[in-house]
Amino acid sequence: MKKVNVVIDGRSISVPESHTIIMAAKELGIEIPALCYEPSLEIVASCRICVVEIEGSRKLETACSTKVWDGMNVQTKSERVIKERRQILQLLLDNHPNDCLTCQKAGECLLQKYAYEYDVKFGDESSEIDLKVDKSNPYVYRDESKCILCGRCVRICAQIPERSVLCFANRGTEMKIAADYDKTMGSSSCVACQRCVSVCPVGALMDGRLMGRHRSWECEKEHIKCTVCQYGCDFELLKKGSKIVGVRSMAPGGGRPLCLKGRLTNELNYVDMSELAPVYMKKGEEYVQTSWVEALALHRLINRIEKLEER
Numbered sequence: 001m002k003k004v005n006v007v008i009d010g011r012s013i014s015v016p017e018s019h020t021i022i023m024a025a026k027e028l029g030i031e032i033p034a035l036c037y038e039p040s041l042e043i044v045a046s047c048r049i050c051v052v053e054i055e056g057s058r059k060l061e062t063a064c065s066t067k068v069w070d071g072m073n074v075q076t077k078s079e080r081v082i083k084e085r086r087q088i089l090q091l092l093l094d095n096h097p098n099d100c101l102t103c104q105k106a107g108e109c110l111l112q113k114y115a116y117e118y119d120v121k122f123g124d125e126s127s128e129i130d131l132k133v134d135k136s137n138p139y140v141y142r143d144e145s146k147c148i149l150c151g152r153c154v155r156i157c158a159q160i161p162e163r164s165v166l167c168f169a170n171r172g173t174e175m176k177i178a179a180d181y182d183k184t185m186g187s188s189s190c191v192a193c194q195r196c197v198s199v200c201p202v203g204a205l206m207d208g209r210l211m212g213r214h215r216s217w218e219c220e221k222e223h224i225k226c227t228v229c230q231y232g233c234d235f236e237l238l239k240k241g242s243k244i245v246g247v248r249s250m251a252p253g254g255g256r257p258l259c260l261k262g263r264l265t266n267e268l269n270y271v272d273m274s275e276l277a278p279v280y281m282k283k284g285e286e287y288v289q290t291s292w293v294e295a296l297a298l299h300r301l302i303n304r305i306e307k308l309e310e311r
Ligand code: SF4
Pocket: 096, 097, 098, 099, 100, 101, 103, 104, 105, 106, 107, 109, 110, 111, 112, 146, 202, 203, 204
């Protein structure tokens, strides 16, 4: 692959010509903020928070979608760039509930991180915005009021054959993410794989089983591989003190996020007994609490093992 020389924030690097600015910057250890961009997903350049200034270009360009060229000179933190990013963040925060104190995503939320880094505060009306919580699916907790419409969840759900549960609905200020055009997560055709949860940058989609169980800064994370099938999906154990309090799917870049069966098997295997949450299965249009044996379809296996042992 042909390489090109670029200068980013005064530092030179030689990268393949297929690289975008955000990729080249990353190789230099320069972080460009991004909300809609996720390396494993199609690039849409819709949030525009990754804008940068390129010498010779009149308008700001999005770093996630602009390819590098030989001799390119990029500024990622110029006054103009910072001003544009602050305006985007202000617009997002003005339409976002002021709920960081109790939000499960706090500490891992990209909106919170960038608001801090760019010194942007919630608007006065933010505390008046009501949460719009959908708890109908015990594995995927959704809060529409926190959605920033980055579309990551739509793109990742569409990667699952015959799924595409999530889509954009309505227009303008009414735009939102809908499940099967406008069902609850529980009654939709969602298979609770949690891929969307793993890529949501804010608290709009979260793991329903981990709500209220930990604060991100309290937990150490340990990367493990699932051994339930040959895919060997990657996921994390959440350790709080001496206890393992949860298991969660990793972002796609780190591996293939889990199926629900793998996820539950690993939960049963690793999570401290006192921390295990009840399990649910979908029956008809609703999730109902069930036993671990039923959720993991172990009846037949257990029967056969018992018979073998009798023999
Ligand atoms: S999603 Fe992020 S910005 Fe919104 S309340 Fe939660 S932590 Fe705060």
